[in-house]
Amino acid sequence: MFRYHEKYDCTNESKSVFYSCPWIQHGLVFFKYKLTMCCYCGHSAEGHTLIRDNYSGQALDFEHIFKQKHEFNRLAKKGLIHENCTDCPFLIPRWAEHWEQDGDYISNLYISHWTECNSKCIYCFAAQHPEEFDNRNKTYSVLPIIKNMLKENILRRGGSIHFGGGEPTMLPEFEDIIRLLLDYKFYDLRVHTSGIKYSPILERGIREGRLRVIVSVDAGCRETFKEIKRVDAYDIVRENVKKYASAQVLRRHALTPDLYMLGSICAGTKFIIIPGINDTEEEVENWIKRDVQDGIHTTIIDIEENWYKENEQNLPQSIFDFIYTIYNLSKKYGTHFELYERVENMLLENQERVPWYNRDTIYKD
Numbered sequence: 001m002f003r004y005h006e007k008y009d010c011t012n013e014s015k016s017v018f019y020s021c022p023w024i025q026h027g028l029v030f031f032k033y034k035l036t037m038c039c040y041c042g043h044s045a046e047g048h049t050l051i052r053d054n055y056s057g058q059a060l061d062f063e064h065i066f067k068q069k070h071e072f073n074r075l076a077k078k079g080l081i082h083e084n085c086t087d088c089p090f091l092i093p094r095w096a097e098h099w100e101q102d103g104d105y106i107s108n109l110y111i112s113h114w115t116e117c118n119s120k121c122i123y124c125f126a127a128q129h130p131e132e133f134d135n136r137n138k139t140y141s142v143l144p145i146i147k148n149m150l151k152e153n154i155l156r157r158g159g160s161i162h163f164g165g166g167e168p169t170m171l172p173e174f175e176d177i178i179r180l181l182l183d184y185k186f187y188d189l190r191v192h193t194s195g196i197k198y199s200p201i202l203e204r205g206i207r208e209g210r211l212r213v214i215v216s217v218d219a220g221c222r223e224t225f226k227e228i229k230r231v232d233a234y235d236i237v238r239e240n241v242k243k244y245a246s247a248q249v250l251r252r253h254a255l256t257p258d259l260y261m262l263g264s265i266c267a268g269t270k271f272i273i274i275p276g277i278n279d280t281e282e283e284v285e286n287w288i289k290r291d292v293q294d295g296i297h298t299t300i301i302d303i304e305e306n307w308y309k310e311n312e313q314n315l316p317q318s319i320f321d322f323i324y325t326i327y328n329l330s331k332k333y334g335t336h337f338e339l340y341e342r343v344e345n346m347l348l349e350n351q352e353r354v355p356w357y358n359r360d361t362i363y364k365d
């Protein structure tokens, strides 16, 4: 389960250093049938580092959970890394006292324990993780667990709280969870939604600058939307995007004395590039133009996971050129350009093919 790797062995350092990540230290993820430390699975060891299997909403023993996390630290000090974490880009070395000074609490939460959805995306990960989409059992409730974590001061501000799923707005306790977190002044809440169902509590989060809503659109017109989503809901989604965008307060929201959120990026749409289906300049330009018209100030892109995995070893130059085209369109329309992790890593790993890409300056253009 834990294996020694020379590259993670810091025992020769003059001061105590070890490898860990924010999720090992302070992470908790609710999946439909398991609890994990993280939801990350973009590297070969596939993440989803397990805390408990066969989980369906039972009361949590946090003493035990933090003991598990301490064990990761104890072993990491000897260069022993969990098999699911090997080669994860989130593993970084830090002084032991820095990793350990904060104490035991959860600040990174990912809620992904239901699978119902009102879209039928052709790329849905249901096919890749059928065990998580097994709907034989009813979804358990996380609201009482979160309430208890808040009462016990186990769940604290400072990290990120994201929703997976399934479509969040279809989760019966969704509005109550978001309301509770907003009332407790949490920030860096992020919700990905199909945009088919409008949620007033998301509007509140946007207005307060504590929550980002990312609506999955992937298309610049109704026909392409229908082909990808397999539901005829383009117009309603665009209408809801406009309503979320109009809730944005265009100023810096002070979250802590050192941290702020730009009100103009609290509502966004996302375009997953699916080669062969939506990878034309016309499609992307129509998407950006409509976004700008609806009050969206971001251009957020990702690349379809299945296509990426199939082509990872032999990526065509055309995909890099297409991303450059989107980048230039984003500049043309004055939007804030954002890359999701997979696409960003793809550019970082192929720097010679994207001479225009400089991570340090690209977001400042």
Ligand code: SF4
Pocket: 020, 021, 022, 023, 024, 037, 038, 039, 040, 046, 047, 048, 049, 084, 085, 088, 089, 090, 091
């Ligand atoms: S897989 Fe990566 S993100 Fe997840 S717990 Fe391991 S090191 Fe952290």
Ligand code: SF4
Pocket: 117, 118, 119, 120, 121, 123, 124, 125, 126, 165, 166, 167, 193, 194, 216
């Ligand atoms: S919105 Fe997400 S969960 Fe729903 S069908 Fe699309 S990919 Fe699957």
